[in-house]
Amino acid sequence: MRLNIERAIRSIPRGKVSTYGGIAKLAGYAGAARLVARVLRRGYGLPWQRVLGAGGEIKLTGDSAIEQRLRLEAEGVRFRGRKVDMKLHEFRGERPKTRSPRRNPSKKRG
DNA sequence: AGGGTGACGATCA
């Protein structure tokens, strides 16, 4: 459902980026990267600029590609040639798989 | 209600 994907896209914080595949996975549609692109097409008010292709490459073309880059740079995102430095900006907020740094001593048991 | 369609992704040569 596109709302899940939109939700994932909106979850990307400013100054960070994600990928079509990454968003798809976060939304529970692993493998359906193209679906993310489709949602971006229709979605309004989405931070579309923060969604990139694999490796941090802008998959857009023409003026749109330039605009995306400008927008990202305006957020402080750094580029490595034609691609975004994913090591610095790849958004990996929620871990769909890896469990995490749950430092909370959960005592709630039950 | 069914099929083509992508702002994709990983792979092989």
Next chain:
DNA sequence: ATGATCGCCACCC
């Protein structure tokens, strides 16, 4: 690095 290809799968008409 390039490019051709299939797979993915809900969305749109």
